Amino acid sequence: MIDLRQLKYFVVVAEEEHVGRAAERLHISQSPLSRQIAQLEERLGLMLFERNQQRIRLTADGQTFLAETRSLLIHANRLESLGKRLGRGEDGGLCIGYIENAMHSGVLSTALRTLRTSRPDVHIALYSQPARHAD
Incomplete structure (x- = not known):
């Protein structure tokens, strides 16, 4: 199963188009972030980003995956919120x-x-x- 944390990392890297800035935004170091993205790509068997010295950009498949990932994360947040409300009896x-x-x-x-x-x-x-x- 895909790790939600990796998906969150993927979205931030896609938004920033720069691993260093994404790492700052996520409050983690760049090396572990790069490893998480590489693991996600390996798990999927899909290249999500085109990389060069300056930037990192989504591939066409990466753009499609980003849209679905955002939808999934929104649903996951709703599910977590529902679980908490149920736990509180609300x-x-x-x-x-x-x-x-x-x-x-x-x-x-x-x-x-x-x-x-x-x-x-x-x-x-x-x-x-x-x-x-x-x-």
């Missing part, structure tokens, strides 16, 4: 079963309003059961 789902009388008492509706206010991204499913009378 997103997800909640199923509540109740007897008919509970809704009429106002207790459940008050609790649901409070929950909706404090956790607007939590999906709530309500399931009612008829009240059974004890004989």
Whole structure:
């Protein structure tokens, strides 16, 4: 599987068109950054950059790969954010079963309003059961 860190490095190098500036922006040294890019190219079996003394430029394949990489990183960030929200209970789902009388008492509706206010991204499913009378 491709390393997301390498993909982030790839995007920065592509944007900077210079490994030294990309390394500064990423707060790492140039040599490890160059190694990571070389490992990514080797893993893919694809030359992403054309290199010369002054600059590093994307190949045509590199440009195509860059567009997809950006989309993937955006999705990965969304996924991480969702996971954190789920972990904090700010997103997800909640199923509540109740007897008919509970809704009429106002207790459940008050609790649901409070929950909706404090956790607007939590999906709530309500399931009612008829009240059974004890004989």
